[in-house]
Amino acid sequence: MSHDANLDAASAGRGRRAALDWLLHSPLALPLVGLIVVSVLMGFASDNFFTVDNILNVLRQVSVVGILAVGMTFVILTGGIDLSVGAVMALAGTMAAGIMVNMGLPGGIGLLTALLVGLGLGLFNGFMVAWGKMPSIIVTLATMGIARGLGLIYSGGYPISGLPGWVSWFGVGRVGIIPVPVIIMLVIYAVAWVVLQRTPFGRHVYAIGGNETAARLSGVRTRSVKLAVFAISGVTAALASVVLTGRLMSGQPNAGVGFELDAIAAVVLGGTAIAGGRGLILGTLIGAVLLGILNNGLNLVGINPYMQDVIKGLIILLAIYIGREWR
């Protein structure tokens, strides 16, 4: 009997040590700690924070940036960056709305349009980076301008409204009590997790961020992998546009300005190395939620919106500073 108790104690000790080990070495540890600290602070600051409604509300609010951040994670893991996602999202949403409203084509075609716009611009980015051998920050900066401009030209600068009612389901619908955008986001994260952790492609993404030359010389088709990560980022931008369009019930060429920066912030807050090679998709989800809680919480507490930006910036700096040496 006492023998068993000893065994239990020993295995519990091992379990504790394993947990501690995990906490010290996982790239998720710091984002998680950050998430808990910020949540607890917000809980103290506002009685409404820890309500189911508010938590679902936070998740719904982060869904667009959260979806963008999935593609961004792929790109950043290879050591690149995609500044075009906000503009691509706006163009995809605007064109999808235009096709449905102005041309009267069915909704399926509208959705397809959004996806094709995202995929096309993503492939364009990837091609320019992988085969054109240009730095991704410049290529996607250019694409950002091009996509934004095309959206404004296509729409004449005005939002395209008059969408069929079902479109709103993507933005504000619910399954039970769970908002549809949250479900869409979580499904995308689950798929991304499987792709990154369980497929050779995922391993190649990490390898390119870790050492592109070594990956290439060992026979990894690095250019194809780079093309693919930008294509994925374009597709997640298109998926984000579906949610956004559903919420706004219009295609807005000016939507999503600066969202690329929020997506990058989510990825980095989630513990992914900006130079690539290290990071987890789950971290990005935590990072996105963390950003959302900050937005939501600072609103609940009633802090001046201008001040909120300052606070968010400082928190991002602090997080990166602490995470610097965390391996």
Place this chain on the structure above:
Amino acid sequence: MLEMKDIRKSFGRIEVLHGVDLQVNAGEVHALLGENGAGKSTLMKIVSGIIQPSSGTIIVDGSERHFANYDEAIAAGIGIVFQEFSLIPYLNAVENMFLAREMKTSLGLLDRKAMRQRAAAILRKLEVDLPLDVPVARLSVAEQQFVEIAKALSLDARILVLDEPTATLTPVEVEHLFKVMRELRAAGVAIVFISHHLEEIFEICDRITVLRDGEQVGSCTVAETDIDQLVEMMVGRRIENSFPPKPAADPGANVVLEVEEVQLRRGGPVSSFQLRAGEILGFAGLVGSGRTETVLSILGAYPAARCKVRVDGVEKRLRDPADGLAHGIGLLPESRKEQGLVTEFSILQNVSLNNYGKYRQGHWFIDFKKELACTEDAMSQVRVKAQGPRARVDTLSGGNQQKVVIARWLNHDMQILIFDEPTRGIDVGAKAEIYQLMRDFTARGYAIIMISSELPEVIGMSDRVCVFRSGGIVATVQGSAINSEEIMTHATTGRVQHVA
């Protein structure tokens, strides 16, 4: 001049230096020998103040010193030229030499004339002639090294540490370096010289200190010892004849790779060669003679002006190393850290990097069980010494890292392996193992191209040797013609065939 007594250093609970003494006199070249991981670099980092010893004393010019950082060591007259250079590639030699202590005119602007004169004076004293106006990235490795040495001298270094300075130099450049070292020695500079090339020790050094596993095995003068004894001191066991025997040539063996023509640059020389199954074809030549570029061109990783290749008699156009993999040609690159390994990955992930075709589950997914089994199999084939397949590769010694890179190619249906400097930075014991592995591979039918800047290695391993000079092959030798005189003559004076 420099005396270190009972130096100990611990990282955490692990002691890596167990009481080492080192005494270097003025006007002496002192060799510091030891396998990788013996503690040479740690000791030199302590001398230069980069890390602090746990205990022990450092005496410079008779007075005890404590260096809190590199700058204090420099101020005490210690200069160190690291294996990896610390030059800024886009700045020229003068700007590099005076980095962070630029001379200024009375207006506070850079006094470029004065700096240039001072730099030229130092280089003249070394009898080194190199262009001062081009970015150092465009200088040869040897020239960059001279810039480093000149920089140390411009800081009045009287104790100079050279950490494997000859590792990437050609024999001619090594001679030049030795000439410079002799001049410095004559001028009373104390030099600590680290090298894996034992022949060099006997050529240039006066005394030797050998480290093994953080312990000082012994110190002696060069006259008192010989290569065999040094090797034994370093590895603790006698290694005889580290090159495995060459099998008899098989003239009927298939030509697995025929390079009909390769021209690296437009207007440059055009080369051709054949590679047969079961042979080791050595690529000899000076650094920069185009050996690496030639193999990269074949694999489609270097934009050659022309490249026509037949694999198994069929003309192939390889556009990417991935095509090479598909056709059974694998490369083990020159620099393991920069080109061979993803250092943040485990052994497992590094080995399986190009192996996923072998273990898929439901087409799209990795079969983790099979991945582990295949990796363990490959690791045992090349005898990687590590805690396990999940150990990070940056925790391994150079020899074991090289074995990981080799293991990557074993689960493929490869027929050609290209080893680029297979034993650079690898200690004596691991070298012999790598050589044996290469012979095991050829016995199994692989054909090997071995690029090497170490003549003994080229001579000891190759069945045939292509000698490169100025971007092309100038001669192919075999049998008894594989000797240092023959190869060096071609490498330094051979004529390349120019085609417009």
